[in-house]
Amino acid sequence: MVKLTKTNNVKLPTIQLPKFGGRYEDWLEFRDTFVSLIHENQGIVDIQKFHYLRASLEGGAAQVIRSIGFSSCNYKIAWDLLCDRYNNERLLIQNHVQSMFVIEPLKRESALGIRSIIDIFSKNLRSLHTLGESTMHWDTLIIYLMNSKLDPKTSRDWEERKSTLNKITLNDFMSFLKNKADLLETIHINNNINKYKNRNDQIKGLLNTNIYIPKCPLCKNTHKIYNCETFLNQSISDRIESARKLKLCNNCLRPGHRVHKCKSGSCTKCSLKHNTLLHKEIGSSQHVEPPVDKATALSVQMTEPVLLSTAVVYILGSDNQRHDARAVLDSGSQASFMTQRLLHKLNLHCQKTQISVTGINSTITQIFKNN
Known part of the structure; x- marks a missing residue:
């Protein structure tokens, strides 16, 4: 970790030193970064440089300098030993070339997979160029190798695309892959938007179904029976008969249960267990008590006179x-x-x-x- 000084009263962010675990394909990136920030920094003494070096190494790379004592004079020894171990151009070139061959081929179209192939080949080609390899003449070889790592659909699209080109270059192939990845990402985003929209449409559809707005059992329209004009226009006796035929609870006018199990409130006029729409005033010529369930008939007390x-x-x-x-x-x-x-x-x-x-x-x- 290197803390940069303030410039024009602006506090710059802290730069995290990269970690190096001993992979040859990561050595050049680590070496160049460490040399730029630590090794050639004249404002840092050797004992601090040694501390930064030990903190940046892990795995097999840390084993290389583990036996060296932690002191100011040993920093240069540790750095040279590390460079001798990993600054092997022959091994570096071999590992960078191998990294391009061992990529797992894609099984289906994937924007993420295509971009990963682009990044791996670009990184290793830059490293090979740094090591003195003339990669500028490798276009045909690299295009063939990269094409072999693509999924069948993308590879077929490339065959169609290159038929329109007079001279095929690596830049043309890279441009084709980047456009393909952009297209796949756009399709993926649009599919997610459509899925979200379809989900909202399904929710709206459910809100408009019988789950939330049941149909009237009498006229079959989308309202409840106590809002039904046909039901309200009936006489009280006809309403009671309609409730009986439709097998509705006489208290809440809903199906599926009997009066003695109904948890809704009672009549607002007489407090008996029937709906207010079924209530008849005492003395009315139409006064007929609502039908009583068999389960509740046993609990009704006899009020008629008994003859002995x-x-x-x-x-x-x-x-x-x-x-x-x-x-x-x-x-x-x-x-x-x-x-x-x-x-x-x-x-x-x-x-x-x-x-x-x-x-x-x-x-x-x-x-x-x-x-």
Whole structure:
């Protein structure tokens, strides 16, 4: 890391030194950068240069100078040892040429893959030129090698393109690849825009489907039944009948459940469990209670009067005289009653007296006063 000085009161950004791990194809870039920033910088002492050098090396490159003691006088020794190890032009040329041959061919059209091929070949050709190789005469060889790394579609497009050229150069081929990559990127961007647009259209379509705006079960238009003019124009009795035929809940006018399971509010007029549109005022000539579900019918309490059977019985009074009386037979009663008039007629005065009613014994447990 090298911190540059201020110029005209402008703070320049910090330059990060490149890392070198021992790959020959990376050596020239690392060497030129390190020499420019550190090795030939007169404002940095040797011990600091040695520190920067050790911090920039990793892997096999770091092993080369690991055994050298960290001191000011050893910096030049470490730098020369590193240059002797990697400044081997024969090995550098061989590795840069090999880097162009070992590229994995593309299987399909890809802007990223085409640009990667362009960058790898350009970098290695510049390095070979720096090492003294006359790469300016390699156009035919490089075009053939690069074309072999392309996908079938791009390679076929190049065959069509070069048929229009009188003399084919590497610059022509590079220009073709750059235009092809630009075209693929544009198509990719447009496809993403179309996908986004189609997704929005699908969402809008869903908003307009029956999921969000159910059809009226009565007239089949896109509104709810309590907004249906046909339903609202019906009499209350007809609305109740329509709800029954359509198998709607009488409370919320929606299908799929019964009244006793409905969680919606009750009638706003009488607070009973039916929709306000099905409410009828008491005394109305059209008053008909909404149909009640079987599940709720059991919970409805009986409010109609109950008739009990009676019988004429003969009762013996205290004077052993027989008297006629009418008895009410209630099998659910737990007590026996008689009127005060009958009590005086029988000449009975006690609260609890054993009497005989046509041969059947009964006990008077309570006297009912009849005015």
